[in-house]
Amino acid sequence: MPYYINTFNRKYKAISANCAWPRIELGSTPRGIACPGPITELVKAYRSAKNGDVIEVLATDPGFKPDVEAWVKRTGNQLLEFRQEGGTYIAVIKVTAKK
Amino acid sequence: MKKRVVIIGGGAGGAIAANRLPLEEFDVTVIDSQPYHYYWPWLLYIAFKGSRRPMKAEIRSLLRPGVNFIQARAEAVDLANRRVQLEGGKAVEYDYLIAATGSGPNYSVIGGLDKAVEKYGDYHSTEANAWRVWDTINKLKGGTFAVIVGGDPYRCPPSPLEGVFLAEEFFRSRGLRDRVRVLFASPYPRPYPAEPMNEVVEPLLKERGIEYVTFFTLDHIDDEKKVAVSMEGEELKYDALVVIPPHAGADIKYSPPDVLTQDRFVQADKYTNNIKGFDDAFVIGDASAVPVAKTGVTAHLQATVVVKRILGEDARNTGRTNCPFDLGYGLGTFVISDFENPVVKLPPSRFSHLAKMAFAAAYWDMIKYPELWDPIIDAYFEATRPAKLRRFYG
Numbered sequence: 001m002p003y004y005i006n007t008f009n010r011k012y013k014a015i016s017a018n019c020a021w022p023r024i025e026l027g028s029t030p031r032g033i034a035c036p037g038p039i040t041e042l043v044k045a046y047r048s049a050k051n052g053d054v055i056e057v058l059a060t061d062p063g064f065k066p067d068v069e070a071w072v073k074r075t076g077n078q079l080l081e082f083r084q085e086g087g088t089y090i091a092v093i094k095v096t097a098k099k
Numbered sequence: 100m101k102k103r104v105v106i107i108g109g110g111a112g113g114a115i116a117a118n119r120l121p122l123e124e125f126d127v128t129v130i131d132s133q134p135y136h137y138y139w140p141w142l143l144y145i146a147f148k149g150s151r152r153p154m155k156a157e158i159r160s161l162l163r164p165g166v167n168f169i170q171a172r173a174e175a176v177d178l179a180n181r182r183v184q185l186e187g188g189k190a191v192e193y194d195y196l197i198a199a200t201g202s203g204p205n206y207s208v209i210g211g212l213d214k215a216v217e218k219y220g221d222y223h224s225t226e227a228n229a230w231r232v233w234d235t236i237n238k239l240k241g242g243t244f245a246v247i248v249g250g251d252p253y254r255c256p257p258s259p260l261e262g263v264f265l266a267e268e269f270f271r272s273r274g275l276r277d278r279v280r281v282l283f284a285s286p287y288p289r290p291y292p293a294e295p296m297n298e299v300v301e302p303l304l305k306e307r308g309i310e311y312v313t314f315f316t317l318d319h320i321d322d323e324k325k326v327a328v329s330m331e332g333e334e335l336k337y338d339a340l341v342v343i344p345p346h347a348g349a350d351i352k353y354s355p356p357d358v359l360t361q362d363r364f365v366q367a368d369k370y371t372n373n374i375k376g377f378d379d380a381f382v383i384g385d386a387s388a389v390p391v392a393k394t395g396v397t398a399h400l401q402a403t404v405v406v407k408r409i410l411g412e413d414a415r416n417t418g419r420t421n422c423p424f425d426l427g428y429g430l431g432t433f434v435i436s437d438f439e440n441p442v443v444k445l446p447p448s449r450f451s452h453l454a455k456m457a458f459a460a461a462y463w464d465m466i467k468y469p470e471l472w473d474p475i476i477d478a479y480f481e482a483t484r485p486a487k488l489r490r491f492y493g
Contacts, residue, residue, distance in 0.1 A: 039286075039287055039288055040251050043250065043251070043287070044250065044251060046330065047208070047316065047330070063294065070288055070314070071314055074313070075314055075316070075330075075331050097331045098330050099318070099328075099330065099332035
């Protein structure tokens with residue numbers, strides 16, 4: 001399940017494994033598969049993001065859509081876009097809710 | 100001449116690798132900054148059961164005769180020149196390197212966390228801090244006991260909820276359950292991030308009246324007001340709290356520096372554990388940035404693969420996890436998965452709990468005598484392959 005997270009000043013390429021736990025990998029081509037990872041990595045990027053930053057998360061897990069929608073609803077950040085390109089789900093989130 | 104294998108770190112991964120390399124072919128040296136090997140899962144039982152069972156042993160006593168041990172801090176690893184720089188100016192050269200340097204809490208990520216740990220303790224750092232948790236729960240006679248996941252990564256994926264379940268059991272056994280509210284908060288969508296395992300634990304949380312808050316990204320702790328504050332400004336009131344701290348890799352410089360991630364984990368191939376770009380250097384266990392759980396099982400299995408690779412075999416990791424998960428009241432389960440299979444929905448049982456305890460009892464023996472335990476461990480992993488278990492448990 002490859003997915004990327006982009007913020008303004010950083011570009012993450014992240015993978016998650018089919019495991020109890022996902023992990024981030026900088027640089028190389030994304031590879032890897034299935035895990036509850038995208039939200040975990042989103043949260044990691046969110047921690048260092050500022051209001052106004054845009055985070056883009058790519059995932060191949062269809063379960064990502066309800067998770068990211070619930071995250072946005074709960075945290076009060078903005079989901080600018082959710083689209084599907086082939087087998088990839090892309091969420092574009094604007095950070096607006098940070099205190 | 101014998102090839103020199105240098106292993107940094109005498110924990111589970113390092114000691115297992117050291118005890119498996121044939122000494123007639125290799126000159127094996129283990130380096131650690133301090134003399135002890137810790138069985139980290141036991142912090143949980145100090146924190147919530149007040150267990151006095153020893154959780155550390157001298158590294159020297161766990162290594163086979165003939166394996167060298169150097170007690171010194173490794174300061175830098177020069178991958179191109181195959182050198183490990185030690186404190187005090189000494190250096191060790193190697194033909195093969197195994198970095199097994201673990202991970203530890205990084206309190207600086209969350210405001211006020213260092214002070215909170217000093218006051219209430221935690222169970223992901225030291226014995227002293229785990230004893231502080233035991234004091235904290237013994238002193239608490241009413242109010243809210245909160246366990247909060249501070250962020251990824253941390254050792255042992257099930258550990259936050261294990262603490263929650265054991266705390267609830269503790270307060271109930273003391274007759275305080277109607278006065279102490281047990282609260283769990285995590286930044287993720289579900290109490291347990293992997294859905295199949297969540298289907299096992301979420302009903303247990305409800306059944307036991309444990310409250311939980313999801314999507315809570317901890318920003319800072321205000322202990323004057325006794326609130327944990329999220330990044331969106333949401334406040335959780337507590338009377339005592341234990342935070343699972345986000346971890347970082349060991350403070351060792353690498354050359355080239357781009358093998359490290361921002362939080363100092365070493366990037367490697369997930370199948371071979373080769374450090375990115377080097378076929379004579381490996382990183383195993385918590386220290387690596389590969390996408391697998393940070394647990395002793397991972398370190399153990401990766402150590403086995405790396406030893407085989409050094410011996411010339413084309414061994415590869417399967418990504419197998421096997422995290423024991425204490426659910427309180429003598430129940431347990433295991434988080435079992437691999438690169439090809441998602442987490443198995445293994446129902447709670449007394450057997451799983453007993454298996455966890457039996458493993459803990461045999462732990463030191465397993466480290467010391469791999470030739471004795473390997474067949475048993477191999478048989479266990481074969482019998483519990485996720486692809487096989489999924490046929491029963493989905």
